[in-house]
Amino acid sequence: MHAVHTIEEVRAAEQSVLARTAEGELMQRAATGLSRTCAQVIGAHRGGVYGARVVVLAGTGNNGGDALFAGAALAKRGAQVVVVPAGSRMHEAGVGAVLRAGGRVTELPEAAGAIGGADLVVDGILGIGGKGGLREPAATLADLATSSDAIVIAVDLPSGVDADTGVADDGAIWADVTVTFGLMKPGLLLAPGSMHVGLLELVDIGLGSDVVVPSITSLEASDVAGIVPRPGPLDHKYSQGVAGVVAGSDRYPGAAVLAVSGALHVKAGLVRYVGSAAPNVVNAWPSAIVSTGSIADAGRVQAWGVGPGLGVDDRARQQLAEVLAEPVPVVIDADGLTLLAQAPNMLRTRKAPTVLTPHVREFARLAPDLEVERDPITAVRTLAARLHSTVLLKGATTVVADADGQVRLNLTGTPWLASGGTGDVLTGMIAGLLAAGIPTLDAASCAAFLHGLAGRLAADDAPTTAVAVAAALPDAIRAVTRP
Numbered sequence: 001m002h003a004v005h006t007i008e009e010v011r012a013a014e015q016s017v018l019a020r021t022a023e024g025e026l027m028q029r030a031a032t033g034l035s036r037t038c039a040q041v042i043g044a045h046r047g048g049v050y051g052a053r054v055v056v057l058a059g060t061g062n063n064g065g066d067a068l069f070a071g072a073a074l075a076k077r078g079a080q081v082v083v084v085p086a087g088s089r090m091h092e093a094g095v096g097a098v099l100r101a102g103g104r105v106t107e108l109p110e111a112a113g114a115i116g117g118a119d120l121v122v123d124g125i126l127g128i129g130g131k132g133g134l135r136e137p138a139a140t141l142a143d144l145a146t147s148s149d150a151i152v153i154a155v156d157l158p159s160g161v162d163a164d165t166g167v168a169d170d171g172a173i174w175a176d177v178t179v180t181f182g183l184m185k186p187g188l189l190l191a192p193g194s195m196h197v198g199l200l201e202l203v204d205i206g207l208g209s210d211v212v213v214p215s216i217t218s219l220e221a222s223d224v225a226g227i228v229p230r231p232g233p234l235d236h237k238y239s240q241g242v243a244g245v246v247a248g249s250d251r252y253p254g255a256a257v258l259a260v261s262g263a264l265h266v267k268a269g270l271v272r273y274v275g276s277a278a279p280n281v282v283n284a285w286p287s288a289i290v291s292t293g294s295i296a297d298a299g300r301v302q303a304w305g306v307g308p309g310l311g312v313d314d315r316a317r318q319q320l321a322e323v324l325a326e327p328v329p330v331v332i333d334a335d336g337l338t339l340l341a342q343a344p345n346m347l348r349t350r351k352a353p354t355v356l357t358p359h360v361r362e363f364a365r366l367a368p369d370l371e372v373e374r375d376p377i378t379a380v381r382t383l384a385a386r387l388h389s390t391v392l393l394k395g396a397t398t399v400v401a402d403a404d405g406q407v408r409l410n411l412t413g414t415p416w417l418a419s420g421g422t423g424d425v426l427t428g429m430i431a432g433l434l435a436a437g438i439p440t441l442d443a444a445s446c447a448a449f450l451h452g453l454a455g456r457l458a459a460d461d462a463p464t465t466a467v468a469v470a471a472a473l474p475d476a477i478r479a480v481t482r483p
Contacts, residue, residue, distance in 0.1 A: 001217050001218070001219060001220055001223050002184060002217060002218040002219075002220060003183070003184065003211070003214040003216075003217055004183075004184045004185070004186055004189065004214060004216040004217060004218060004409060005183040005184065005185065005211065005212075005214050005216070006164055006185075006186065006215075006216070007128050007129070007163050007164050007185065009183070009211070009212055009214065010128060010182065010183050010185065010207075012212065013182065013183065013207040013211045013212070014026065014182070014207065017205075017206060017207055024093070026205060026206075027062060027065050027066055027069060028069065029181075029203075029205040029206060030066045030156075030181045030182075030203065030205050031065075031066050031067075031068075031069030031070045031073065032070075032073070033179065033181065033203030033204075033205065034066055034067070034070040034122075034153075034155060034179050034203065035069075035070035035071075035073035035074055037153065037177065037179050037201055037203075038054070038070060038074055038120060038122065038153055039074065039077065041120065041151055041153065041176075041177060042054075042074075042079070042119060042120055042151075045119060045120075045151060046119055049074060049077040049078060049079050050077065050078035050079070051078060051079070051080065052074070052078075052079045052080065052119045052120060053079075053080050053082075053114075053117055053118045053119045053120070054071060054074050054075075054079045054080065054081045054082070054118065054119065054120045054121075054122065055081075055082050055083075055084060055111070055114050055115050055118040055120070055121045055122070055145075055150070056068060056070075056071040056081060056082070056083045056084065056098070056103075056121075056122045056124060057084050057086050057121065057122065057123055057124055057125050057138075057141050057142075057145065057159075058083055058084065058085055058086060058090045058091070058094070058095075058124050058125075059086045059087050059090075059124055059125040059126055059127070059138065059159070060086075060087035060088060060089050060090065060091075061091075061126075061127050061129065062091070062127060063124050063125070063126060063127030063128075063155050063156055064086070064087075064090055064091050064094065064124045064125070065091030065093070065094040065124075066124060066155050066156070066181075067094075067122045067123070067124025067155045068083065068090065068091055068094025068095055068097065068098055068124070069094050069097055070122060070155075071083060071094075071098050071103060071122060072094070072097035072098045072100070072101045072103065073101075075098060075101035075102050075103045076101045076102075080103075081098060081101070081102070081103035081104075082103065082104055082105075082106055082111075082114045082118075083095065083098055083103060083104070083105045083106070084105075084106060084107070084108070084111040084114065084115070084141060085105070085107065085137075086124075086125040086137060086138040086141050087125075087137075087138065108137055108140065108141075111141065111144070112144055115141070115144045115145055115148050115150065116144070116148055116149075118148065118150040119150060119151065120150055120151050120152075120153065121145045121148065121150045121151070121152045121153070122153050122155065123142070123145060123152055123153065123154040123155060123158060123159050123173050123175060124155045125138045125141065125142065125159035125173070126138070126159040126160065127155070127156050127157075128156055128157060128163040128185060129163075130159060130160070130161075130162075130163075131162065132169070133160055133169030133170065133171060133172075134159060134160050134169065134171050134172070138159065139171045142159055142160060142171055142172070142173045143171060145173055146173055146174045151176045151177070152173060152174065152175045152176050152177075152198075153175065153176065153177045153178070153179060154173060154175035154177070154178040154179070154196075154197070154198075155179060156178075156179070156180050156181055156185075157178060157180060157185060157187060157188055157193070157197070158172055158173040158174065158175045158178060158193070158196040158197060159172065159173045160172025160173055160196075161173075161187050161188075161193040161196050161197075162187050162193065163185045163186070163187040163188075164185070164186055164187055164375075164377075165186070165187055165190065165193075165374060165375045165376070165377070165378075166186065166187040166188075166189070166190025166191060166192065166193030166194060166376075166397075167187075167192070167193065167374055167375075168192045168193045168195070168196050172193075172196055173196065174196050174198075175196060175197060175198045176198040176199065177198050177199045177200075177201065178197040178198055178199070178200050178201070179201050179203055180200065180201070180202055180203070181202075181203050181205050182202075182203070182204070182205045182206075182207040183202075183207060183211065184202060186216060186377055186409070188200060189218070189397055189409050189411060190376060190377070190397050190399075190409070191395065191396035191397055192396075194396070194397060195396075215405055215406055215407060216377065216407040216408075216409065217406075217407070217408055217409070218408065218409045218410065218411060219408060219410065219445055219446065219449050221449075221479070221480040222480075223446075224446050224449045224450065224480045225480045225481045227433075227438060227442050227443075227446040228266070228267075228446065228450075228477055228480070228481060229241070229266075229267060229433070229436040229437075229438070230267075230481070231267070236269070237269035237270045238269055238270065239269065240267060240268065240269030240270075240436060241268050241269050241270075241302045241303070241432065241434075241435030241436035241437065242268065242269060242270040242271070242272060242299075242300060242301045242302050242435055243263040243268040243270070243271050243272070243301060243302070243303055243304075243305065243428070243431045243432045243434070243435040244271075244272045244273075244274065244295075244298060244301035244303065244304040244305070244323075244431070244435075245259045245260050245263060245271060245272070245273045245274070245275075245304070245305045245306075245428060245431060246273075246274050246275055246295065246304060246305070246306040246307075246310065246319050246320075246323055247259040247260075247273075247275060247277070247305065247306065247307060247308040247309055247310055247424065247427070248275050248276065248277030248280070248281070248308070248309045248310065249275070249276055249277065249309055249310060249311045249316070250276055250277075251309070251311070252277075252308075252309030252310075252311075253276075253277035253280040253309070254277075254280070254309070254421060254424075255277075255308035255309025255310075255334070255421065255424045256273060256275055256277035256280060256281050256308070256309060257277070257280055257281055257284045257285070258308070258421045258424035258425050258428070258466050258467070258470065259305055259308050259424045259425070259427050259428035259431075260273055260281050260284070260285050260288050260428055261284070261285065261425060261428060261467075261470040262305075262424070262425040262426060262427060262428025262429040262430075262431075262432065262470060262473075263305065263428035263429065263431050263432035263435075264285060264287070264288070264428075264432070265428075265429070265432075265470055265471075265473035265474060266428075266429045266432040266433055266436075266447070266450070266473065266477075267432065267436075268431070268432035268435050268436065269435075270287075270289065271285070271287070271288045271289070271428075271432075272288070272289045272290075272291070272298050272299055272301055273288050273289070273290045273291070274290075274291050274292070274293070274294075274295055274297075274298045274319070275292065275310075275319075276292060277309075278290035278291065278292050294322065295319060295322035295323055295326065296322065301326075301328060301435065302328055302329075302434070302435040302436075302437070303328050303329040303330065303331070303431050303432075303434035303435035304323045304326060304328065304329075304330045304331070304431060305330075305331045305333070305427045305428055305430065305431030306319070306320055306323045306330060306331070306332055306333075306336045307320070307332050307333040307334045307335050307336025307337060307339075307427065308333050308334045308335070308336075308423065308424035308427050309334065309335065309424065310334070310335040310336060310339075311335055312335050312338050312339055312342075316335060316339060317339050317343075320332070320336050320339050320340070320346070321346060324346055324347065324350055324354075326352070327351065327352050328352055329352055329353040329354070329355070329434040329435075329440065329443075330352065330353075330354050330355070330434075331354075331355040331356075331357060331427055331430040331431050331434060331444075332354065332355070332356050332357070333356075333357045333358075333423060333424070333426075333427040334362075334423065334424070334427070337356060337357075337358050337362045337365070337366060338362070338365065340356070340366065341362075341365040341366045344366070344387070347387050347388070347389065350388075353389075353390070353434070353439075353440045354387070354388070354389040354390070354440075355389065355390045355391075355392060355430055355434070355440050355443070355444050356383075356387065356389050356390070356391045356392065357391075357392045357394060357423065357426065357427060357430065357444070358391070358392075358393060358394070359393070359394045359395065359423070360372055360373060360393070360394075360395060363379070363380075363383070363391075363393055366383060366387075367379065367382070367383045367386070370382055370383060372393065376393055376395070376397075376399050377399060377401070377407055379393075380393045380399045380400070380401040380407070381401045381405050381407060383401075384401040384402055384403050384405075385403050385405065387403075388403050389403060389440075390402045390403070390440035390441055390444055392430075392444045392445075392448060394423060394426075396413065396415075397409055397410065397411060397413070398410035398413060398445075398448045398452070400441060400444045400445045400448065402440060402441045406441060408441065408444075408445035408448075410445060410448040410449055410452060411452075412448070412449050412450075412451075412452030412453045412455075412456065413448075413451075413452035413455065414452065414455045414456045414459055416455055416456075416458075416459035416461075416462075416463065416464050417451070417452065417455040417459075417469070419463070419464065419465060419466060420466065421465070421466030421467075422451070422455065422466045422469050424466065425451065425466050425469055425470045425473075426447055426448070426451045429447040429450065429451060429473070430443050430444055430447045433446060433447055449480075450473060450476045450477060450480070451469070451473075453476040453479060453480070454469050454470075454472040454473045454475070454476040455469050455472075457472040457475050457476060457479075458471070458472040
């Protein structure tokens with residue numbers, strides 16, 4: 001499992017190390033890792049460091065110091081290093097190291113020519129403490145770097161990207177490679193900031209023993225393999241979990257078919273469907289047990305998935321209320337979330353676990369006071385605590401949080417998943433995992449991982465459909481469970 005740390009946690013770990021190491025040692029560790037990556041990139045680009053034209057954009061803080069010492073190391077190997085100050089001052093020792101190694105310092109407007117002719121630009125303008133976007137002359141330098149033909153390597157994170165939230169202000173640098181130090185930061189993984197990162201490399205600078213247990217993590221394939229239910233020799237259809245699905249309507253019968261497909265493909269032992277799309281469901285999935293009656297008449301289930309294509313009329317509202325009254329886990333999506341936004345008190349008396357799976361617009365209806373687009377982690381955490389539920393925010397980076405504040409980020413998604421019905425498949429998947437007894441945070445984050453991977457397999461760099469995504473789920477599961 002990958003750990004992701006907030007800036008507060010990163011600062012605490014750094015301060016602990018700084019208190020027992022020599023002055024400047026942590027910066028030298030960072031600069032050594034950065035210069036190594038720069039040398040590798042230059043070598044791959046032009047065959048070697050000697051003679052390479054390198055421009056270092058140096059801000060006023062430690063981030064600029066890291067970049068300067070890395071520039072000095074490259075200059076010692078024969079690179080032509082030019083330093084451009086991006087603020088009112090620069091790290092004094094770092095500048096001195098560059099000058100002693102044969103580099104030079106220049107200012108705007110001469111910097112424009114240096115950047116335009118560079119092989120490599122090192123972005124050391126702002127570090128993880130940068131807030132509020134880039135000011136002059138940093139904004140002009142960032143624009144010159146982004147628009148140049150040079151390879152751009154960002155130090156710790158691209159300047160202009162918020163390290164905690166991923167917000168990328170106008171003018172944020174677009175890096176080809178980002179070298180981050182010690183710990184992974186949320187802003188490197190959350191869109192739109194993640195789109196500015198390019199290739200991401202994590203350099204160890206010795207913070208390991210000083211790191212607090214993270215409240216933000218990201219699942220690896222091995223974690224998912226340990227969560228996915230696998231039948232044993234004594235299992236039968238009831239022991240593997242019975243998932244119930246309440247979805248679809250006369251207008252949207254396909255939503256029901258897709259939700260049922262998601263539940264079946266994560267190996268729910270049995271799926272019971274309730275709704276007006278029963279003929280469509282049984283035609284597509286003969287193994288499903290269908291009913292057009294009430295929730296109570298459906299038979300025993302271990303978890304329910306409700307909402308996709310359900311509609312928002314009185315019948316749909318009654319079905320949602322009946323499902324929420326059941327003492328088993330429930331995942332709510334789509335129209336179910338719209339109904340819930342109209343009557344949030346529906347969850348007030350509920351004791352069993354609940355998962356909500358909104359996209360940004362649905363989230364805004366549930367919590368119009370939360371800035372989900374500017375700070376998704378805080379927003380999802382807050383809503384999860386407010387509704388005593390696990391919340392899965394769908395997007396370029398899926399954010400999952402439970403009521404205790406634990407957060408999981410999922411990175412397997414693909415833009416090809418932005419297609420009608422794929423969320424319905426995800427709802428069924430979560431219902432199937434909940435029915436197998438998987439806890440809500442694990443069920444939601446595991447389903448998101450497999451859903452994203454299935455989307456990649458189904459698309460293979462071309463348009464795909466929700467049906468194809470569901471069909472690719474067995475291959476996705478094999479990919480994480482087979483040695």
